Amino acid sequence: MPPREGIKTYVPQPQRTGPSTERGDHVERHRIPTLIRWFIWLLIFRSAMSLVFALTIGLAPDSDVSTFIATNFDAWPKQMPAEAVFYVSAFLYGLTAWRWASRDWKARWVVMFMSGATAVKMLVNFAADRAVGTPTPLTQGQELSLIMSVGTNLLICGYLAFYPGMAEAFKETPWD
Incomplete structure (x- = not known):
């Protein structure tokens, strides 16, 4: 009688996250330099503030706060409404932050x-x-x-x- 082998069990391979080559080999990802990380957070902050400004102007257009925001923080020509300027700015800052973070x-x-x-x-x-x-x-x-x-x-x-x-x-x- 041939010798019996022990029971073989399934041992899962360690899961690796992050980028890999076309063959599936795992590649270590380099850290984002510190100044770039700070810049990404600055872009996120500016995007959030632009969104807050746009919502403030949109929800209470006749308030003193909206007038102050529109006169002091809107750098675009006055032909375009301040609310739209801040929505566009929020989108662009958010898009730029996403591109840098990715x-x-x-x-x-x-x-x-x-x-x-x-x-x-x-x-x-x-x-x-x-x-x-x-x-x-x-x-x-x-x-x-x-x-x-x-x-x-x-x-x-x-x-x-x-x-x-x-x-x-x-x-x-x-x-x-």
């Missing part, structure tokens, strides 16, 4: 381009203004504001482009 590499590249292009545009306009020799030169506060704006935009572009771990956190392809 680690969409396109969002990273768009912000890098926009911040770099804004800095270059400001510098070109400043150089053209200096070359023409306008009769009203910039005050010391305006020059400082210009320098800070250009510096901040270049810092954002550089951070998104070169910060360690940024490329791993926002991969363009899931199989890399």
